[in-house]
Amino acid sequence: MSRPVRVRFAPSPTGIPHIGNMRTALFNWLFARHSDGKFILRIEDTDQTRKVEGAIEKIYESLGWLGLEWDEGPDVGGDSGPYMQSERLDYYQSAAKRLVEQGDAYHCYCSSERLAEMRAEQSKRKEPPRYDRTCRELTAGQRAQKEAEGLASVVRYKIPFEGITSFDDEVYGYVEFQNALLDDYVILKSDGFPTYHLANVVDDHMMQISHVIRADEWLSSTPKHVLLYKALEYNSPKYAHMPMTFGKDKAKLSKRHGATALLDYKDMGYLPEAMINFLVLLGWSLDDKTEIFSRDDLIQHFSLDRISKTGAVFNAEKLNWFNGYYIRQLTTDELIERVMPLLDAQLPADVKRPIDTEYLKEIIPLIHERLKLLTEITEFVSFFFVDDIEHKADELIGKKMTQDSSIAVLEASLPKLESLAKFDTESLEQVLRPLAEELGLKTGQLFGTLRVATTGKTVAPPLFQTMEVLGQDKCLKRIGLALEKLKGMD
RNA sequence: GCCCCCAUCGUCUAGUGGCCUAGGACGACGGCCCUUCAAGCCGUAGACAGGGGUUCGAGUCCCCUUGGGGGCACCA
Numbered sequence: 001m002s003r004p005v006r007v008r009f010a011p012s013p014t015g016i017p018h019i020g021n022m023r024t025a026l027f028n029w030l031f032a033r034h035s036d037g038k039f040i041l042r043i044e045d046t047d048q049t050r051k052v053e054g055a056i057e058k059i060y061e062s063l064g065w066l067g068l069e070w071d072e073g074p075d076v077g078g079d080s081g082p083y084m085q086s087e088r089l090d091y092y093q094s095a096a097k098r099l100v101e102q103g104d105a106y107h108c109y110c111s112s113e114r115l116a117e118m119r120a121e122q123s124k125r126k127e128p129p130r131y132d133r134t135c136r137e138l139t140a141g142q143r144a145q146k147e148a149e150g151l152a153s154v155v156r157y158k159i160p161f162e163g164i165t166s167f168d169d170e171v172y173g174y175v176e177f178q179n180a181l182l183d184d185y186v187i188l189k190s191d192g193f194p195t196y197h198l199a200n201v202v203d204d205h206m207m208q209i210s211h212v213i214r215a216d217e218w219l220s221s222t223p224k225h226v227l228l229y230k231a232l233e234y235n236s237p238k239y240a241h242m243p244m245t246f247g248k249d250k251a252k253l254s255k256r257h258g259a260t261a262l263l264d265y266k267d268m269g270y271l272p273e274a275m276i277n278f279l280v281l282l283g284w285s286l287d288d289k290t291e292i293f294s295r296d297d298l299i300q301h302f303s304l305d306r307i308s309k310t311g312a313v314f315n316a317e318k319l320n321w322f323n324g325y326y327i328r329q330l331t332t333d334e335l336i337e338r339v340m341p342l343l344d345a346q347l348p349a350d351v352k353r354p355i356d357t358e359y360l361k362e363i364i365p366l367i368h369e370r371l372k373l374l375t376e377i378t379e380f381v382s383f384f385f386v387d388d389i390e391h392k393a394d395e396l397i398g399k400k401m402t403q404d405s406s407i408a409v410l411e412a413s414l415p416k417l418e419s420l421a422k423f424d425t426e427s428l429e430q431v432l433r434p435l436a437e438e439l440g441l442k443t444g445q446l447f448g449t450l451r452v453a454t455t456g457k458t459v460a461p462p463l464f465q466t467m468e469v470l471g472q473d474k475c476l477k478r479i480g481l482a483l484e485k486l487k488g489m490d
Numbered sequence: 491g492c493c494c495c496c497a498u499c500g501u502c503u504a505g506u507g508g509c510c511u512a513g514g515a516c517g518a519c520g521g522c523c524c525u526u527c528a529a530g531c532c533g534u535a536g537a538c539a540g541g542g543g544u545u546c547g548a549g550u551c552c553c554c555u556u557g558g559g560g561g562c563a564c565c566a
Contacts (some may be wrong), residue, residue: 126491189564196566220494220561288504289514315501318516370528447525459527
């Protein structure tokens with residue numbers, strides 16, 4: 001009989017959650033949803049010195065952006081609260097007390113200066129840095145004396161001198177460690193706050209966490225936790241360590257790899273659905289061909305046994321492809337909705353607000369499949385909105401064209417376009433295609449020149465459709481401007 | 491230095507002893523389409539780190555080497 005699935009995402013509020021954290025959150029969330037279990041948010045704020053103002057809001061925002069809703073947490077409550085570790089100090093302290101009384105832990109009065117010195121010595125001698133266990137053997141009398149002196153103390157776990165601590169990891173399988181090589185690590189700091197090791201064990205037990213799904217970097221501290229579960233007579237949860245995410249240099253992803261905060265990607269114009277699809281494939285796969293997963297697909301198919309053991313490099317190129325793909329899947333209206341705030345913020349002030357949605361509906365189909373990032377939208381559509389465009393002279397003269405031939409092209413086009421009763425794609429094509437032949441030019445030369453003249457860009461959506469949306473007046477006016485520019489060049 | 495983990499194309503990965511002359515995706519390159527750019531379609535190059543075993547047979551199992559990563563705080 002296995003217990004109900006309860007997993008947690010337990011970030012510490014020390015900054016903006018980065019990609020790696022959020023991938024861990026994703027995997028936990030998927031496992032919970034797949035298993036019909038609970039996804040719990042717990043804030044591990046046990047380090048008073050590293051607390052960052054506003055970090056918790058960023059955690060909410062990051063989860064929210066990806067749509068990873070949590071069932072229990074500091075803000076939504078739940079039966080296992082409080083969900084902020086700083087509000088659970090009593091639990092940790094009594095656990096530590098119990099361990100001391102049982103003889104599984106002891107007070108240590110060594111100063112951090114002494115410890116630092118000791119470690120320096122050890123590394124000089126090329127020895128593994130470890131606590132020398134000075135305080136482990138203190139007699140009751142010695143302890144009383146230290147207390148009387150008013151010395152602050154930490155509580156250290158008393159690692160057995162012999163034996164092996166092992167566990168079965170859901171991803172890595174059987175892993176074992178020699179107790180003799182483990183350090184008497186601190187479980188309670190001198191300020192009365194627990195370390196991660198104690199806090200996560202106490203909380204995971206009290207919150208009835210069934211599976212601990214966390215990054216690989218925790219693998220080597222897991223025996224400490226296993227020992228703690230045993231000493232406290234708790235049932236150990238199952239462990240699933242997942243491979244880490246690396247930067248291009250294969251080192252643990254960190255700030256120096258550029259944008260690493262999840263929300264940076266939101267700001268850069270990525271879609272959360274693309275991000276999820278990309279992130280889940282970093283360390284998990286369904287089979288040999290499926291690449292695209294909707295949220296429901298993932299919930300349906302996600303499983304721990306398909307998590308790989310190898311670290312994955314965060315490769316933004318593939319993310320870009322996913323993003324383009326998901327943008328293309330949106331309907332015109334959906335894309336407008338997502339892009340509207342960006343346009344509102346980025347389009348020049350003299351463009352009328354609110355931005356004309358009907359007009360956008362004509363424009364979007366032209367640029368939709370060209371968009372890779374939402375933030376590119378302004379660059380793609382501004383020439384539709386702006387009144388006067390700026391022509392670059394050298395762009396006005398295309399490949400295999402000269403100043404004179406460009407002028408000729410525009411002058412020949414003008415009357416044809418002016419005479420058009422209907423300024424739509426078909427009519428435009430009907431007059432412009434023959435015109436190229438008349439002028440003895442390739443269609444590309446004619447259309448290219450007109451493209452730059454009407455849009456101000458060398459790269460734009462198909463000419464006729466663009467001109468139709470732009471409208472006759474704007475096109476004629478812009479061609480006129482282009483002619484002036486070309487003629488005034490000498 | 492010690493401990494732990496990992497090892498298939500540049501990257502993400504499929505592969506759980508014969509279905510592998512190793513599959514897919516991104517990227518790269520070439521082509522088609524074509525008024526530019528995209529998108530789409532077609533195609534090409536590209537990997538089992540090395541060495542020993544085990545086996546009739548090893549990318550798949552074992553060992554060693556090498557390489558990479560992670561951990562070794564009163565941080566999580």
